[in-house]
Amino acid sequence: MLEIRDLHATVDGNEILRGIGLKVRAGEVHAIMGPNGSGKSTLSKVVAGHPAYEVTGGEVLFEGKDLLELDPDERARAGIFLAFQYPVEVPGVSNAQFLRLAYNEKMKHTGDEELDPLEFKDLLAERAKIVEMDPGLMSRSVNEGFSGGEKKRNEILQMAVLQPKLAMLDETDSGLDIDALRIVAEGVNKLKSPDKAIVLVTHYQRILNYIVPDFVHVLYKGRIVRSGGKELALELEEKGYDWVKELDREAATVGAQ
């Protein structure tokens, strides 16, 4: 479904991604871990098409087609979704209105039926149940004044409304209390299906107990330095990142020779 090959990307002239390779097939769950500042959010934003990042090398294929050719809104309509690490507040735009517009844009794209506000209200109420979202948050401005946890829940609600093929969840677990984490994780599991894939960026093993990954990757200084199965996450939890950094140093030395 998603294939990233030797991806390099810069922001303000600084190279943040330095040759990433990643292959995600339909039905799979991939976890990406790695120390702060290693480039995890950068990777997901590059895939989503954030204009601040410049791709300087490599390629990204989505369902066999060149993703980098598409504008960010086209990528979204094609089925790519990013749950932001820091969801943005949009004053003056109501959550329900925003969600309906996004939903209808997608429906228009796929040639499905668009919904008027009343019809959409029903759909939204249905989807809100998946993440047990407080209905009061629908009429408020998008994320404005939402608590950290409410913002994260709202991201997954958007995912539930848009039903993307590929969802990248950037630290959706941070900021959620223990119960909320379970609810949101179970919500994500309900949205999982054999024709959809999930890329999960996280620092903690806990969420992976709910959303069990098929693969775990460690990103460090803009490269994937190690990949493995779900046990890798446990190993990281136990040992921290020092040994991974060591791996990178070795790789660098090897590269230099």
Added chain:
Amino acid sequence: MSMQVTELKNTFSAAFESLQSGVSNRLPLWVEDLRLRALEHFEAVGFPTTDDEDYKYTNVAPIARGNFQPAAASDASGIIDPAHLEQFIYEEADGRRLVFINGFYDAELSSLDALPAGVIAGNLADALNGDAGTMLKNFLARGAETSGDDAFTALNTAFLASGAFVYVPRNVRVEAPIHLLFVTESAGEAIATFPRVLVIAEPHSEATIIEDHTALVEQASYFSSPVIEIYVDDEARVAHYKVQRESIDALHVARTRVEVGRAGIYDSTTINLGSALARHNINLQLRGEGSETWIDGLFFGEGTQHMDTHSLINHLEPHCTSHQAYKGILNDRARSVFNGRIFVHPGAQKTDAYQSNKNLLLSNEARVDTKPQLEIFADDVKCSHGATVGQLNEEELFYLISRGIHPELARNLLTYGFAEAIVEKIKVASIKRQLDEAILNRLHASLEA
């Protein structure tokens, strides 16, 4: 003084004389006297130029150049088909609608069958000529004596011949809005109109006034210079909407003067959409302890529109509150000026004054000059002010776009969101709907995906 200004003064003086000689619209002697003094004042001060600090960014020379002739009552009567007014109607004000053509009250077009007992709404000239006319001496053009009028206000007073009078007696509440619809029908002539409004809300009374300026023809070029005076007595409550939807080629220079008494509440919302040049002078006097006021506005300029708001809020007594929030959206080469002065007089302790002017530029060629000003002469006050000028936020934009919303629609959504706080405040549903439409129209957009 320049030639043009002299000629202009001659134009108005000649027109004034012909108005004076007309028998039909005689007003009581004290009003005639007031008008004469106003004309003299206008002749003495003359139109401001960009050398005047208050008009530094707003050049009113086009008014001088336009050679606008004051409209006469006889030009307007019976020329309007009521069907043409339907587009301007706010249904909430049915039975409480006063219609003015070129500033002159038109009884035929007005409908006043839904006013509570004791409430007077009608032609200002009739009120002045009526039994209680002399009682209005205290109110009409009070600002001329206390603070000295500017040229435009004086000119309006000089041409006072008709207008709106709204009187809400003690303890009476007018629940639904009263619509003062000022329509210009210039018939292709370069006319000047001087809409005039006097509102008196007695103690404990309540009313909502919609002051509405519009034109039958969208491209008509004329000069409109309205003056509204509002007296909010002790514990009275007045909501005031000003809708400036003049023709896109109009020149509009307006004065709003408000006095608020003890524990009075004045809540105003100004919507500026029309005119090539729109200047709004606001003068708010908080004269009674514990009064509470809101002075909010939204302007949306496009093309080469120029929109200027100058407000002076005078805190004269303790424990008064003034909240001012003005938001501007500017597209193309439009330009706005905001100058807000809050003056806290000695003794006005516990003043709570807040002022903000936020501007959204949709184009690189749009321009904003904003200057909030606080002058505080009391020591125990809570005052704050601020101004911002910015473009659409890139992160917000990306957030919307990343959900599959087209960039154009995302921009419109954010622009709409910027105005939302003011739109949301409007309690008259038809005004809100109209503003919604106007904003979307200007964005050439619909928010339907």
